[in-house]
Amino acid sequence: MTEKEGGLPLPLENTVVLDLSEHVAGPYCTKVLANYGAEVIKVEPPGSGDVSRRLGPFPGDEPHLEKSGLFLYLNTNKQSVTLNLDSSTGKQILQNLIERADIVVESLGPAALSRLGLDFPTLEGSRPGIVVVSISDFGQFGPYKDFKASHLVHCALGGWQYTGGDPDREPLQAGGLLVYYVTGLYGAIAALSAHYCARLTGIGRHIDLSTQEAMHIVMGYPTVRYWIDGQTRRRTGTHFPWAIFECRDGLVGCSVLGDDQWVQLCRFVEREDWLQDPRFATGPGRSARAQEIEAYLSSWFADKSKEELFHEGQAWRISFSLVPTVAELLELEQHRVREYFATANHPAAGTLTYPGPPFRLSETGWHLEPAPLLGQHNSEVYCDRLGYSMDDLARLRAQGVI
């Protein structure tokens, strides 16, 4: 195995992933695999590339196919080839690429692979043991399979939105692009587990991963609760026992789970009298008096600093937290000591700071190479791996295939 930074081998070395996905979910799935050493070949449409290349953020807000922050983050450690899947030559090349892959991740839409003549039985016939992960908004079949979606629409149909936000206002979606990242993590679980089995048994499989379904478990089984006791939880806003407070110099978070935490909190904020008060004795009792508790905590926190509250609260074993902005996140002491953030130098976008590995393994490493330029690895992949000549490449380029 190749030695990488820190002298550790990469755990997924020699796993070849063909990435036919775009936007966020599929690319985050393959980014995680690439982080840990998988060879990920990203297939993009000639000219325009992955849609995320056209979505920002861009430096100085100037759109540029090679400078999208979203694309740069999601596609580190990957190779890019361009390929027009509408052309028959393109389809042939795609088949060649698939034949040397262990895992295919695609988000082309329901039945798209079949339309390309690459349905799973065909692929399995030419590449036994192959794992295909199809990631889509609503799955490969079912009444909503051709529905259009957005992050907001997913939050609505996935069940997150109804419980998000204040009770007297409209339901609120989750921030950022979280829905798609969650789906991407499921994609990685699907790909890795099926690949592990394929390497042991020679048996591959095709996995149908639905974004709507992927959102479900993040809610803690609300439908099971509904069936067991008929409860349909409504939105409650961000309130005690899990709340965010303003203090002297910013925000502090407080999460009081269970009686032990409540006892510690009462002592910490000098309200031992609450411990004698039967109205505060149970979780539901405290939730019913959330307003009173929050009012007191707000005034008690008001003249203290967030760092002071966080660290002193933790000294009392209370689950206090900061609520950092991105600027503050980059400076957190814990991140600095653990060297979480890392930098990479991209030929068009320059040297930038990136979030580091989501987890660390003691005997194996991770790496960080910048995202590829559009079609950067055409000659490397098509000539060196598939055996096309430079003349072939020029011809394919002229035909608009690559």
Added chain:
Amino acid sequence: MASDKTESPNRPLPLAGIRVVDLTMVMAGPLATELLAQLGAEVIKIEAVQRLDMWRGAYSQPGTDSAWEKSPGFTGLNRDKYGITLNLQDKRGVEIVKRLARIADIVAENYTPRVMKNFGLDYESLKQTNPSIIMISMPGYGMTGPWRDYVSFAYPTEMMSGIAQLTGYADGPPMLMGNTGGDPLAGLNGAVALLIALEYRRKTGKGQHIDLSQMEACTGLIGEAIMEYVMNQRLPQRYGNRHPWMAPHGTYRCQGEDAWVSLSVATDAEWESLCKVIGRPDLVVDSRFITSTARWQHQDELDRIIEQWTSQHEPYEAMHRLQDAGIAAGAVLNAAQLATDPHLVARGFYEDVERAFVGKQPYPRLPMILGDTQAGTRMPAPTLGQHNRDILIGLLGLSEEELQDLESDRVIGTRPLIG
């Protein structure tokens, strides 16, 4: 998958033959092991009668008889796991964990670093009994650094990772998402980490220790917000239900109590369709809404016009009329609606599972259909100590006498010791 009829049937579950010793509690750790369990691994969950998994209280009605066996959260999250009890304050309990670790592939825990060390069950100790063991530790802030011993119960991770700063109404403060916070996000990452370590062990025979900081794992899920700041030194905004450039993009009141539909318009063609659906073709040529930039600038007016239409329709009806016209739209589903949503039901997302104390209920399967594998729940969530005998005698070969001693000394048991 239903359409792939020519596949050969009955592929094995992908993780059949993998054994996991699961010391985790609440949600992050148990989700990581639940995913492995549903993918075929044999998971042995360890609780103690002195200290139940706190998630046994998740959403259960307090004060009811045997409430710890009736938690919807627990029964959902612990399917396909064996359940045993072991008091780790007793050295016999610790010894049994070590014996299980000797014949396991994975040990999972989600405490601050000192907890396993105090029991003598940290990675360095377990490696002595099983050199190829894979162990995952998933504390809130990681196994190293100045915050390594800091506690983090549920929502701190959502705040600490930066996610909370992105969630909220455009005119309001940061908020929590309103579901189970950073725990499941960390749990998903935990499963990925374990699968990566399994693949490395398959190739090399080597185990290892995974250090998963829940804060770090969750910060990886807001990459574009971090890039925005890194590139432009500008803090990402909270948009509420709006969008940086799409308009209209929002959540609108419908007919019915607390009934809503969300929609997003990305292109001029979708905008024209929307105008027709809401019976306002005149708006297509209205200068206030003629381009996406103009629509974005006049969102407040636009939202009022759209709500005039949505308020005359129920959420599902509005969704279908909009989707039929090619517009991204979704009814804002509550738990009752999710449980009966025609699409989820048509995809076989819910499967009936019979479980002691709560009866037969529909539970969601994994959000992925594994080709023609006969997936699905093999076993309901364990009742407290349900498999003590199966595991301790059947798997480890303890004698009846030893089992009885453990029981009378309350090292094992099937009823919680209160107080």
